[in-house]
Amino acid sequence: MSVHANSDDSWHGVVSSDSQFQPEKGRYHFYIGLFCPFAHRANLVRHIKGLESIIDISIVKPYPKGDDKGWPGWQFPSSPDEYEGATEDQLFKSKYLHEVYFKDDPDYKGRYSVPVLWDKKLNRMVNNESAELLRWLPTAFDSILDSNAPGRDIDLYPESLRSTIDEINVWMQRDLNSGVYKAGFAPTQEAYDNNVPTVFAALNKLEQLIYKNGGPYVLGKDMTEVDLRAYATIIRFDVVHIKENYTKSHYDINPRAITPLGPFPHIEDGVDLDFGKLKPGSIRHPAVLSRQKELYGSSEEIPSHM
Structure with missing residues (x-):
């Protein structure tokens, strides 16, 4: 593949020992x-x-x-x-x-x-x-990298999980990573109402995968690129997609960019961060469960721990 085929194209270069972009420190x-x-x-x-x-x-x-x-x-x-x-x-x-x-x-x-x-x-x-x-x-x-560098042995795309990762990436990009924007920037209330259930259906699907694979990561005990894709969106769910981005992106609706109070920057100071104690759950709104079944062929719920 060309690095940059024409003025409408993105750049697609790869850093590797057999390309023009050699791995070098500081380059x-x-x-x-x-x-x-x-x-x-x-x-x-x-x-x-x-x-x-x-x-x-x-x-x-x-x-x-x-x-x-x-x-x-x-x-x-x-x-x-x-x-x-x-x-x-x-x-x-x-x-x-x-x-x-x-x-x-x-x-x-x-x-x-x-x-x-x-x-x-x-x-x-x-x-x-x-x-x-x-x-x-x-x-x-x-x-x-130094032979003892902490991150040297981390493999975010292990060969044994590649087909599974590729499959998840398709719907995660469509329904969650891009889904938050389809909902947040919806031009009409009807479009918003149609896109929101897709986002929560994707979150339910992720929750099911983590539960099924035993955690702490989406596919089990090892971190993969799926986790980075999910984390980068979910960590912004309240503080950006709702609190920051939404209130400052709809000038006709909210010209003064009035923003609800919270979430607070240091809220974690009062929270137990031992996530191993958390019990899995799901969003059980009928519209979300219906969309989940439509998209993924199942709206199976995680067993209750109450």
């Missing part, structure tokens, strides 16, 4: 946004595999958003203190992310999204597809 740079679950996938791999000293990073602000292609935002802060959690463009001091895209392809016509993996040596973009990065990044730098 690559990530552009992400902490608000974005798709960029979060890549950053989770960066941390889980211990690549922080190998791949450095720049972080865009969540606002302004720009149009449906991200024009002119995403934007970098003009100083390190302007926006908490965001950074200046550490490579080019760009104001907008689209400037980084144009450094590789001045005629680019696609979306200006995160994540972006940039090659500082060749001065070009490697990849901006989160699903592709999630697939190959976990093993891309194993050859230069």
